[in-house]
Amino acid sequence: MSELAIQTVDLLRRYGKYTAVNKLNLKITLGSIFGFLGPNGAGKTTTLRMLAGLLEPSSGQVFLHGQLIQKTSTAAAIVGYMPDFFGVYDDLRVWEYLDFYARCHGIEPAKRKSTVDGLLDLVDLSEKRNAFVQHLSRGMQQRLCLAHALVHDPKILLLDEPASGLDPQARVELRELLRTLRDMGKTIILSSHILNELEDICTDFGIMARGELLAQGSLETLRQRSRPALQIKVLDDLDRAMRLIAAQSGVLRVLEPAEATPMLIEVEFDGDEQQASQLLLNLARAELPIADFHREDDSLERLFLQLVNNHGLEERV
Numbered sequence: 001m002s003e004l005a006i007q008t009v010d011l012l013r014r015y016g017k018y019t020a021v022n023k024l025n026l027k028i029t030l031g032s033i034f035g036f037l038g039p040n041g042a043g044k045t046t047t048l049r050m051l052a053g054l055l056e057p058s059s060g061q062v063f064l065h066g067q068l069i070q071k072t073s074t075a076a077a078i079v080g081y082m083p084d085f086f087g088v089y090d091d092l093r094v095w096e097y098l099d100f101y102a103r104c105h106g107i108e109p110a111k112r113k114s115t116v117d118g119l120l121d122l123v124d125l126s127e128k129r130n131a132f133v134q135h136l137s138r139g140m141q142q143r144l145c146l147a148h149a150l151v152h153d154p155k156i157l158l159l160d161e162p163a164s165g166l167d168p169q170a171r172v173e174l175r176e177l178l179r180t181l182r183d184m185g186k187t188i189i190l191s192s193h194i195l196n197e198l199e200d201i202c203t204d205f206g207i208m209a210r211g212e213l214l215a216q217g218s219l220e221t222l223r224q225r226s227r228p229a230l231q232i233k234v235l236d237d238l239d240r241a242m243r244l245i246a247a248q249s250g251v252l253r254v255l256e257p258a259e260a261t262p263m264l265i266e267v268e269f270d271g272d273e274q275q276a277s278q279l280l281l282n283l284a285r286a287e288l289p290i291a292d293f294h295r296e297d298d299s300l301e302r303l304f305l306q307l308v309n310n311h312g313l314e315e316r317v
């Protein structure tokens with residue numbers, strides 16, 4: 001357990017009769033950047049709030065750095081939390097905002113100035129130290145809130161949707177900042193819907209849907225769980241095409257086209273390139289009007305959709 005920054009054991013949270021988080025067994029290694037993915041309402045915020053000690057679990061346990069968390073204050077000392085919706089106080093200058101939170105964390109007056117200066121430097125807001133918080137851009141406010149989460153030098157950072165509302169340039173800056181924080185030895189958990197944004201920065205992922213953890217691990221581990229696929233677009237004769245495809249070697253399953261793309265057939269396929277080529281040849285020989293034929297890439301987005309769409313059909317973590 002000591003190599004884990006976070007471990008949860010059957011973590012469960014109900015709101016009334018509704019189970020928002022259902023027996024989560026998360027394992028997050030020290031020093032990782034963990035991308036927490038899931039559609040709206042999956043239970044990500046509820047989980048992060050329980051990890052931060054802000055919300056009591058209905059049952060189950062949270063371990064932070066191997067320590068069983070029984071008191072909010074224990075979690076608060078180890079964790080810095082940045083919520084998805086943050087309020088900033090009007091009529092407070094940037095340095096005053098951080099100074100206020102430094103006081104809240106009991107940082108001595110003699111150390112407060114250097115703490116605030118260090119944080120402003122880290123999040124690249126030194127030039128804005130005297131600006132009013134409400135006059136900062138969205139990206140700058142986000143960085144200020146990150147500095148707030150870092151005031152007490154926590155070992156673990158929980159960031160709820162940190163990239164939401166940021167323009168592409170601000171996202172690049174955020175990514176650089178997260179890498180710096182990881183190099184400082186922090187473990188970072190961030191939730192997001194922007195899947196492609198996470199792929200190159202996260203070392204590990206957890207995918208959640210309807211309160212359940214569907215998969216967790218490195219991209220490689222997740223890829224092993226996904227089924228490779230072919231996408232074939234026909235212009236006509238859909239039923240004949242689907243029957244013919246289903247009979248070819250390497251084909252595991254032929255999926256009904258989605259309503260939005262009525263002529264696009266997705267095929268679960270574990271054949272090699274030779275078999276893919278033979279499949280295309282047989283479709284052409286049968287004079288089926290093929291407009292597109294390609295292998296799906298292994299992007300995180302496809303893995304995510306496959307896992308979420310198959311939820312309930314396949315065995316859980």
Ligand SMILES: Nc1ncnc2c1ncn2[C@@H]1O[C@H](COP(=O)(O)OP(=O)(O)OP(=O)(O)O)[C@@H](O)[C@H]1O
Nearest residue numbers: 015018020038039040041042043044045046047084
């Ligand atoms: N205080 C609450 N009272 C009742 N139900 C709640 C409460 N907070 C969250 N829920 C419900 O719990 C479920 C999980 O919500 P949660 O905010 O954790 O999901 P999420 O994955 O963070 O979603 P999003 O990506 O939309 O922020 C949702 O169905 C939500 O409506």
